[in-house]
Amino acid sequence: MTASTSIDLNAKIPNNVGLAHDTKLRRALEKWLPNYLEWWNDMGPTDFADKPVYLRTAISVSNEGWAHYDHVKMPDYRWGIFLNPRNPDESTIRCGDDAGRKAWFEVPGEHRNALRRIIVTQADTEPASVEQQRLLGHTAPSLYDMRNLFQVNVEEGRHLWAMVYLLHKYFGRDGRDEADELLNRRSGDEDKPRILGAFNQPCDHWLSFFAFTMFTDRDGKFQLAALAESGFDPLARSTEFMLTEEAHHLFVGQTGLQRIIQRSAELYKQDPNNDVRNAGGIDFDLIQRTINYWFTYSLDLFGGEVSNNAADFFGAGLKGRFRERKKYEDHKVIAGTYRMPMVEGGSLVDKDIPMRNAMNAVLRDEYITDCERALRKWNKVLEKEEIDIRLTLPSPRFHRHQGIYAGHFFNPAGELITEAEYNANRDKWLLVPADNEYLLSIMKPCYEPGKFANWIAPPTRGIEGRPQEFEYVRL
Numbered sequence: 001m002t003a004s005t006s007i008d009l010n011a012k013i014p015n016n017v018g019l020a021h022d023t024k025l026r027r028a029l030e031k032w033l034p035n036y037l038e039w040w041n042d043m044g045p046t047d048f049a050d051k052p053v054y055l056r057t058a059i060s061v062s063n064e065g066w067a068h069y070d071h072v073k074m075p076d077y078r079w080g081i082f083l084n085p086r087n088p089d090e091s092t093i094r095c096g097d098d099a100g101r102k103a104w105f106e107v108p109g110e111h112r113n114a115l116r117r118i119i120v121t122q123a124d125t126e127p128a129s130v131e132q133q134r135l136l137g138h139t140a141p142s143l144y145d146m147r148n149l150f151q152v153n154v155e156e157g158r159h160l161w162a163m164v165y166l167l168h169k170y171f172g173r174d175g176r177d178e179a180d181e182l183l184n185r186r187s188g189d190e191d192k193p194r195i196l197g198a199f200n201q202p203c204d205h206w207l208s209f210f211a212f213t214m215f216t217d218r219d220g221k222f223q224l225a226a227l228a229e230s231g232f233d234p235l236a237r238s239t240e241f242m243l244t245e246e247a248h249h250l251f252v253g254q255t256g257l258q259r260i261i262q263r264s265a266e267l268y269k270q271d272p273n274n275d276v277r278n279a280g281g282i283d284f285d286l287i288q289r290t291i292n293y294w295f296t297y298s299l300d301l302f303g304g305e306v307s308n309n310a311a312d313f314f315g316a317g318l319k320g321r322f323r324e325r326k327k328y329e330d331h332k333v334i335a336g337t338y339r340m341p342m343v344e345g346g347s348l349v350d351k352d353i354p355m356r357n358a359m360n361a362v363l364r365d366e367y368i369t370d371c372e373r374a375l376r377k378w379n380k381v382l383e384k385e386e387i388d389i390r391l392t393l394p395s396p397r398f399h400r401h402q403g404i405y406a407g408h409f410f411n412p413a414g415e416l417i418t419e420a421e422y423n424a425n426r427d428k429w430l431l432v433p434a435d436n437e438y439l440l441s442i443m444k445p446c447y448e449p450g451k452f453a454n455w456i457a458p459p460t461r462g463i464e465g466r467p468q469e470f471e472y473v474r475l
């Protein structure tokens with residue numbers, strides 16, 4: 001069995017999946033490796049390839065000390081393939097019609113297409129975000145932040161490896177073709193875009209970067225957590241390990257926004273007219289519109305609120321709910337409904353949807369609860385600074401491109417409005433391209449160790465016990 005904690009770190013591709021004993025697979029992946037590196041050089045972070053970055057590299061799958069920290073040039077990063085260990089006897093299908101039965105260690109024929117689609121969709125997000133963020137090193141507010149950006153980037157690269165391993169090992173020729181395609185699509189490209197909408201949106205500046213890692217990487221957390229409950233054992237164990245890395249990405253986003261809020265609060269009080277922009281900071285209105293923008297694009301990633309696919313994936317045991325095994329008792333969910341407001345004849349009417357069909361909404365609700373936790377922390381900062389402004393999450397009906405609310409018009413409070421009303425207010429509610437000019441004007445790089453740009457507060461502590469003034473990137 002491959003439920004191993006022993007890692008082959010000296011192999012060309014570090015792994016704990018026994019690549020040394022699987023010549024055919026190893027050769028296929030070693031053939032994909034130079035293509036991956038070519039993609040990284042073309043589409044990864046620009047211009048910092050020769051600079052040593054204080055990066056963490058996964059070297060173990062045990063809970064204690066799974067990572068090693070050192071200065072590494074990004075192209076030399078050791079991207080590896082790691083699956084969480086799991087006792088095969090305890091690996092079961094955790095949800096749906098066959099809940100409780102033994103998990104699959106090979107792809108069952110009847111679920112082959114669905115599983116491939118699930119894996120490819122997840123895989124596609126990983127390189128996409130690296131592409132979206134490739135220019136941000138040039139405007140980093142500090143070496144600490146630059147290091148965090150690059151850490152996120154190399155780990156998204158590793159997540160791509162994690163998914164490509166599954167495609168190569170379990171899906172034959174089709175899988176290899178899909179793995180090649182993952183290096184051919186490009187975020188925002190008209191002809192060959194990335195699969196999901198949020199991953200084609202520009203991430204032009206650090207306000208968007210922090211909102212992206214806060215809201216879009218957080219969608220990733222919930223998708224990975226749902227797949228960690230999959231009956232397909234290698235997928236479950238692979239995504240489980242990805243979650244270990246993902247926690248830091250969410251930390252970067254949540255604390256990044258919190259540090260902006262902290263700094264904006266200080267500037268708000270300093271300026272005689274409470275004009276944060278006049279003081280060179282990011283005003284709360286712009287922060288709120290950025291939250292509105294990235295939160296709603298991230299909600300789209302959960303798919304339609306009413307979904308046959310979601311019902312099929314759950315019923316087949318391919319994708320569970322958040323903490324399916326720990327949190328729920330009934331894993332079949334044959335009965336039960338989910339109430340959601342739907343647009344009917346020009347107004348909102350509550351409808352009861354069979355629970356299995358509402359699984360995307362169930363997962364999304366867990367996500368919203370998680371986001372609300374961060375909002376509470378941010379508002380605590382404002383409270384402490386004795387500023388009356390509060391930040392909020394918009395209604396999940398607002399600004400949607402997927403699901404039952406797409407094609408209708410809502411204000412951020414979730415009330416149905418006309419298209420004309422929406423268009424007249426859009427710029428007041430959402431981050432718009434016109435904001436970029438101002439944001440880019442204040443986002444001048446700040447590369448001196450221990451120094452931070454004027455628009456963001458320093459972090460409360462450094463990385464891995466290192467001080468703030470540590471040289472996180474050696475320029």
Ligand SMILES: [Fe+2]
Pocket residue numbers: 126155156159220246
């Ligand atoms: Fe990822």
Ligand SMILES: [Fe+2]
Pocket residue numbers: 152156217220246249
């Ligand atoms: Fe991530």
